[in-house]
Amino acid sequence: MAQIEKNEVVEADRTAVARPASMARKQPMQQRARERLDKILSSASDLIARTGSDRLKMGELAERVGISIGSLYQYFPDKSAIIRSLAERYNLESRVCISNALDTVHDVEGLKSAYLDLIDQYYALFLSEPVMRDVWSGMQADKQLMALDLQESRLCATMLADAMKRAFGDIDRAEVEASALLIWQLGESTMRLAISLDRVEGDAMVEAFKRMTMRELLSMQAEC
Known part of the structure; x- marks a missing residue:
């Protein structure tokens, strides 16, 4: 699949996720407005990485960006909308990574090679963006954002399940999807734990996760 086609598939998946009520109000069209939005999200990411999502304050964010609180509210109605927008950015980056790793599995x-490589890429993504852990924590405090997070996990797990089905052939789809979702959820938890440690x-946690989940994958192969 060509790169542009992959991006189109990923973008379609992204827009398919149900949108909770709390989201960005202003969708900037002009370059200056887009730059301001990027600065807001970048500053929010810095503040969350430093103090945690629960301590993010709209007033402090507005001051850091250099805009009035009223201008900030034109873009985001509340803190949940900011966390959601950050999560969507990281989710899109993650999905591109998954698609690139698994689309060619047959x-x-x-599957074994692509899966292990994907785990390494995903871990590198978390290491480069440790704020992802704090954004996730912020999502767990809001029921709508929790639902969004679960839907995102299901989308990613479906990509893994599709690759597993192509690799294993004649195997029960429901069983594959259940294993894929469990593997994905455990993987996300492992990454958040791993970047919290030295x-x-x-690294040892990620390697242990690889061994555990590879055994699960191979056990499914034996059932074919």
Whole structure:
């Protein structure tokens, strides 16, 4: 699949996710407005990384960006909308990573290689954007954002399930989807734990996750 086609598929998946009520109000069209939106989200990310999502204050964010609180509210009605927008950005980046890794899988050996490589790429993404852990924590405090997070996990798990089905062939789809969703949820939790530890221990957690989940994948191969 060409890169532009992958991006179109990922974008379609992104827009398919149900939107909770709390979201960005202003969709900027002009370059200056887009730059301001990017500055708001970048500043919010910095503040969340420093103090955590629960301590993010709209007034402090407006001051950091250099705009009035009223101008900030033109873009985002509340803190949940900011966390949602940050999550959507990271989710889109994650989905592109998953799509690139799994789209070419057609056999078991290809699945094993692509899966292990995907875990390494995903871990590198979390290491480069540790604020992803704090954004996730902020989503767990809001029921609508929790639902969004689960839908995102299902989308990612479906990509993994599709690759597993192509690799294993004649296997129960429901079983594959259940395993894929569990693997994905455990993987996200592992990444958030790993970046909370020192690098040596974090690396060990990721390697342990690889061994555990590879055993699950191979056990499914044995059932075919």
